[in-house]
Amino acid sequence: MRGAFFTVESNRALAPGVFELVLAGDCSAVQRPGQFVNVAVPGLFLRRPISICDWTAGSMTLLVRTVGRGTAWLEKVVRGEKLDVLLPLGNGFDISAVPDGGTAILAGGGIGIAPLYALAKALLASGRRCVAALGFRCASDVFYADEFAAIGCEVAIATEDGSRGQRGYVTDVVSAYCTHGRRGTEYLFACGPEPMLKALAANGWTSSTQFSLETRMGCGFGACMGCTTETTHGPARICHEGPVFRVEDLKW
Amino acid sequence: MVALSVNLAGVKLKNPVVPASGTFGFGREFSELYDLNVLGAISVKGITREPRIGNPLPRIAETPSGMLNAVGLENRGIDAVLSEELPWLRAHFDGPIIANVGGFSPEEYASNCERLAASAAVSILEVNISCPNVHCGGRNFGSSPESATAITKAVRGVTGKPVFMKLSPNVADIAEVARACEGEGADGLCLINTLVGMRIDIARRKPVLANVTGGLSGPAILPVALRMVWAAYEAVKIPIIGCGGVASAEDAIEMMMAGATAVEVGAANLIDPMASRRIAESLPALCERLGIADIAGIVGAAHDFQRTK
Known part of the structure; x- marks a missing residue:
């Protein structure tokens, strides 16, 4: 696990209340599909755990459904914004x-x-x-x-x-x-x-x-x-x- | 060069920063991120005689500037702590280890304290008489001076190692409980534990926590903790570990000026796993900026204003 800042590359709507974030940053520590990240949201105390949909060495894709204030904030992030992320977390699929x-x-x-x-x-x-x-x-x-x-x-x-x-x-x-x-x-x-x-x-x-x-x-x-x-x-x-x-x- | 070491009832800490029980496990997860030896001491996850799974999920809820937990003293039980957890931590941390001790009766507290104190790894016993999430016939032992007295008396006799009583903020008069513990021979106090609170899921029309209520921690409780450390400092002579909402070196200094000799960092570890290290490493520069040459000299410093005004 490490903490890192990721830069929003894109944020596009997929369906009502569902969006795809592509984040640029060092993903070299991600080992398995099924691991997740924990994203800090300004003004809210706890991080938001979100599973990794896909990743490369230098970027990752997250699919998010808006359910509360944290995900509502994430839904509005734009290209260039920085996100404070802990990763990789959890065991993942075998x-x-x-x-x-x-x-x-x-x-x-x-x-x-x-x-x-x-x-x-x-x-x-x-x-x-x-x-x-x-x-x-x-x-x-x-x-x-x-x-x-x-x-x-x-x-x-x-x-x-x-x-x-x-x-x-x-x-x-x-x-x-x-x-x-x-x-x-x-x-x-x-x-x-x-x-x-x-x-x-x-x-x-x-x-x-x-x-x-x-x-x-x-x-x-x-x-x-x-x-x-x-x-x-x-x-x-x-x-x-x-x-x-x-x-x-x-x-x- | 700022002098950072402090002394808790004869136990020397190289700096006053201590991860709080229940937010740091036995340090394993954090040791992958940094060398634990930057910390003044470590207060480990609360220990009971039997293994405990704790309360049903959900047992975490967010709050403004904080969180509620209703974990309910999940731990592997004292046998596994003595045979596996403490030896692991001893091998990875050279400083004082504070054993946080739970229990469900005066007898269990005494027996847990005796066994843990017998471990060479343990320097201080922190007796948790204030967990809001487990119920002993509807009360916790820190909720009245009488029951706090009973537990202090039960554990005081079983060891010569320093005994710190961890107090509940959910009382009418914290000074009275503090004096009761000191009167029974406690070597120090740790305060505060979490404040009882709850949240309601308005879509489902029911409490968020399966346990209904939980303990509030995080920056939201810093002012409450400061006020209670302040009041306890005025009431007793024994050293105080200040705990509650500390998230920065500035908060730690504030807690010390209120009367704490050492400072526990709790919920901050959970949202920023580097928090305890960051606070410890920020102290020297902050002290220099504030003109503090010896951090031990500022304990209770804010109380002097009454004498100088």
Whole structure:
């Protein structure tokens, strides 16, 4: 972990209340997809933890949904502004768990799709197949579907109102995909609201699965014990031992 | 050359800056960023007899100029602290280690203090009778002079090492609690712990914290901490570790002038992991600017205004 100032390269709207920030700065310490950064917001006490969507040695992309005052401030940053960032934080996804030549299903609910993008790139680069199962409320909320397709992912979309893709939830897309007789060799990565992750676990994803959890955090680097959850290996800090956990490690 | 060392009941600190318990773990995360030896002492995460997972999530909430926590004394328990955490910290930090001790009964406090004091790694016991997030029959021991007296009495006899009582600000008269602890032989005081507060999620119409209430820390509480250190300094002769909202070297000097011999840095560590080092390293230049040759000489200095006006 280190603290650094990053410069805003671009800030573009992706969907209502969702935007993409590209930040320039030293990302050499980022190791794995699924790690996150903690961004200071002027005038607010706590930093805002945001997952890394993609990165290179000299820049990173963050996808952000505006939910409160901190993200509302971030939504308005412009090119050239400096952000005070702690990075990299958390463990990230373990792609070595996917069998060679196997298929990975990447299930993202809403803004939870963000860390799956760099994950998809890493999986594809290592020769695995990737299916991105992305869930939104409606067609106008859809973002990053084209980006996933452009890097070589098969993309399956669910919307709650059926205005694009399959009607229903991301869990329905995953289930539909797996009823095609392919189940048994796939590996699931998922990030999204806790009810979505719990539904996936209830649908039989009780192994070969990694979930990235989201929670309110204090420090984001393991000092305050503000985000500890119980696992089969004992207490784990979501920010430090997580945010990615194997499903069998979670006590749900 | 500014003299920065201070003395806490016979324990010498090379400077007065101490990361506060519960904001620094056992230093592991911070040791990856800087050499812990720039610090005057380290107050470790609160220790109880049994391992504790703490309260349900969410247990952190933001506030104006601060934060609420309702962690609830999560820790690995005294056995793991003695066998793993303290040896690790001893190997990475040469200065005094302050063991922050929790408990749920006078007997547990006494037994925890006895075992921790027996560790060569521990220089000072900081007895936490003020955690707002765990409940012992609805009270915490720092909330009245009588219960503070009972815990001080229980732990005083078990060790010759300095015992500092960590006091709650959630009391009517901090001076009365301070005097009660001094009267039972406490070697020093640490104040303040967090102030009880809460927040409500207006969309969900319910408290943000699963525990409903939590402890407020951060710059929001600095003036409250200063006022209480001030009052305790007037009430007792034993040394005081000032704690609450310190985020800069200026804040640390302010706390010392109110009456603190050493200063704990708490929530600042969580938003800026370099905060404690930054404060320690900023002190010499600040002291020179203020004409302070020996920092120990400014403890309680602001009280002199009453005599000179």
